[in-house]
Amino acid sequence: MSGMQAIARLGLRARFTLAILAFVALGLLAVGLSASALFRSHVEKVFHAELEEHLVELIGLAEVDEPLRGPLGLARPLSDPRFGADRSGYYWQISRDAGPPLRSPSLAGATLDDRLAHSAGITHVRAPGPAGPAMVYGTTRRADAGDTIHYLVATDTRHLEELVADFRRDLFVWLAALAVALLGGAALALRFATRPLDRLGAAIAAVRAGTLRRMGDQWPIEIAPLATDLDRLLDSREAMVTAARIEAGNLAHGLRTSLAVLTDEAESLSDQPAGATLFAECRRIARQLDWHLARARAAAGQGPVRHTRLPDALVPLLSAMTRLHQDRGIVFAANGPPVGLVIEPEAFAEILSNLLDNAGKWAGGDVDVQWASDGGTVTLLVTDDGPGIPADALERLFVPGVRLDEQVPGHGLGLAIARDLAESANGRLRLGRRGDGRPGTTAELALPAGQDTAMGGSGTRGAG
Missing domain, CATH: 3.30.450 (Beta-Lactamase)
Incomplete structure (x- = not known):
């Protein structure tokens, strides 16, 4: 440079x-x-x-x-x-x-x-x-x-x-002291003069996080036009998102009606191989439909975002995963302090459902979920005791359609969807080896912490 x-x-x-x-x-x-x-x-x-x-x-x-x-x-x-x-x-x-x-x-x-x-x-x-x-x-x-x-x-x-030398020595000592005083005063004046810029940055971050709807009008005259333009842009985008949500809702309603009929018919034929396949595909379509609606809400990014609370949001997920993998006796457990996450509950449920389901497919017997808050970020670790994932495949698994084992049920979309939703919520998702050196895989999900995040301890275990 x-x-x-x-x-x-x-x-x-x-x-x-x-x-x-x-x-x-x-x-x-x-x-x-x-x-x-x-x-x-x-x-x-x-x-x-x-x-x-x-x-x-x-x-x-x-x-x-x-x-x-x-x-x-x-x-x-x-x-x-x-x-x-x-x-x-x-x-x-x-x-x-x-x-x-x-x-x-x-x-x-x-x-x-x-x-x-x-x-x-x-x-x-x-x-x-x-x-x-x-x-x-x-x-x-x-x-x-x-x-x-x-x-x-x-x-x-x-x-x-x-x-002359004595005078210069005294003079430059005095000038050095004066320089310190001037620079200190200038630093205070600069801090005071640029405080509205700090407020502007904090307000924009709050709008992006969903804790503030608009920039407001309490700004100096130099910044007020920018804040006004941002509010107008937010109004315009919110109107567009609202219209898109209405259209998506109308489309979803029409699809759900037809899909419900197909699902009922497929369920009545589930004792036959073709009927079972049709029933499974109908459920997959319903799940995809629900996900796209949830993603549309999560990715809208305008207006206050609903917060997700832990461990409350994990209880139904762990229970569902325990029932889904009960034939293999997989035990799902979670432990962490009560925290708030800046993410839509639907988006969080979709992310964790994919991570827990993947962990359950490969686990030998246990899937553990832990989380902790560090400053403005909450980090969740979903760890299984399976055989683990080769290092060269950790990042490829986030490519849509890529699967580690074609014999294991799935479509290769879950991790790609989960990362997409995490990044839409200003978070990140990555895979890695277990930190204790034992075989298995850990999925690390980092999400912005809510303002009401508190430290403490809590434990949750999936019901069989």
Whole structure:
């Protein structure tokens, strides 16, 4: 997947989050850099003003023996005590064309380059100093004897750099705290702003699950048109489903009447081979007719779906299966907590009838049904103690018409129908080996749990 495709698939929250992160990062970086540059400029101006004042003070305190061109001196030390401290980083120097210079104690024997003071005007430059780069202020004065007096005042640039570094450290700590506060506030604002989208998703899921009929009208103005259109679509589809159900009911009524006559006639002839076959086929047609009607109701997907309760829904199924397989003595049992399933009872009965019937055909003696709730899903396990199913045949059995053994009664439609109904109810159905390692097969049916699902224990055993 390319980068553009990945960006295109990002959710709204992710897009807003990335945009906010970029905005905050770039904004605070710009603030930090500009504030640091502004602070440096201000501090440099302060340093330059102080050095110029010290230079003027040095000129005023200098004592020059003009007639004798004797040693240089100061009337008193400069007012800033840092000039008198050894290696303090603040220096001054007075020199003339001939003779030794007069230097501040802070120079500790080092010398400033008197060529940096080369004019009567005050000049300042950055030049090497005794302890590294320095800011140097200088000027010259012409003595009466004709020689030139050089006045120099300097300070190490490390003092400026240390101030700027301290400011930057404090500034960026403060900006980091500000970034955290801004991002936290943005996250809260984003959560508040996108809450209607969460509600929209939950409402759509509730409509699909059948716990909500319509989207309603309590939406922000940006979402309200979408909710209104969805409700109109639901109304239209519900009207279509209602009309289809009426037509299916009318067709079923007409077929049932004729089928009932055929079934009665076939039952009267059931003592003959042809009559028995006809009677069995009539019952199969009746069952298929009932299934298609139940599937139509389950797959409609509009309006509240009737919930199925366990273990109540299993009691008649287990009883029927026990009677169906009583000649082989198969025992059907079930155990699990009381739960609700979001599926039409008819669809659930059709699914479990197929699973239980298949398990009963292959079981050696026992068929066990267990279920448990995990979050929003209820998982049912239908396990038999038969010979099991080869791994390569587990998925093929869901293809309509595929049968594992042609000698066993059946039409190869039951599992396909069961999976179709399970998926129509937003569930899943799959086959596998028993989990305890013993021979046999387990059918795993997962269905959405109803809101009234409760934990507890219950047991049900089929009656003979």
